[in-house]
Amino acid sequence: MGATVVLAETNGASGSPSETLDISNVNFGSIAQAELNPATYPITAETDGHAFEKWLRLYVSALGGSSQLDNIKIWLSNLGGGWKTGEGLSTNMRTSGYSAASYPTAGPVETDSPDADQAMPESEPSGPNLGIGGALSGQITSAPAYTDWCVLQLDVTAGTPAGSLNQKTLTFQYDEQ
């Protein structure tokens, strides 16, 4: 038996957040909603265009006999057919100069994210890029517990072609001891 860890997405204002545990996809769109249908909520191709941010974190509901969980890495492991013109993914995650993001009072934004200001890594980072308790070297030693927030935002431009984006794969990794 090991730790029980799922990816959780939170939407809504901080006073009345809505959390979805163990999300089956990270679909970006024009609504702040977990597992949204991108065909129903398309992103508008425009200058400095953005989908709603995704506020994600790992939720550890039980350690299952393990003593700690750490070394969190999240990256794009497969770009599918690649990026469309003007398409990009931004994040708050980084391997140095890290500080934890705070969930916004009014919830995720569709404007340019003030938190997701880094390019999303497209290969496994050399070290942890998401912290626990505000530090990349942080550890979860009791449950239930969360990692820090992982903020993602899909960016487009006026030149991004209409239609489906190429499906990509997000990988998240952690060590359990």
Added chain:
Amino acid sequence: MNSKQVEKANYNIKKVSEASSPSTLLLPPEWIICTHDRPAPHVVDFKEMFAIKSSIIVLQLLWNYNCYFVDVKRRRFVINGGRNIFISDWKDVQNVEILYAKRHTKTVQLNKTVEDGSGKHEITYLLGIQGTLDGERKEVLIHISPNGKEWYWRDKR
């Protein structure tokens, strides 16, 4: 662990290293441990070690021409070419530790439009041995896949 048991463990080192040949390069590593409740050296599957990690007092990894040995209780630590390791070769170390981890790698799709099942979840196993020997930090990390046959070195995480 008494001296007789040490000799037995030492014999195991020689036995494998002397049999080394190109064919043995394809073999998975062999793990020999002594635990508090079972002090005689015995071979275990690496995945079993995760459950008994807190009781391990001696661990010996035989892998191709290499031997890695750590005696947690006596603070002895050896990384050696593996052909001949004798008790006299042991050196006291400080801060010797055996580190274990299960590494979980999960995937989720971005802008998934077709339901094709849940993401993948893979588990690999990590073993780290570290200690300070002659003022120098020594550390190794083994990374092993679930089937125990695909394994390779990695830098310490």
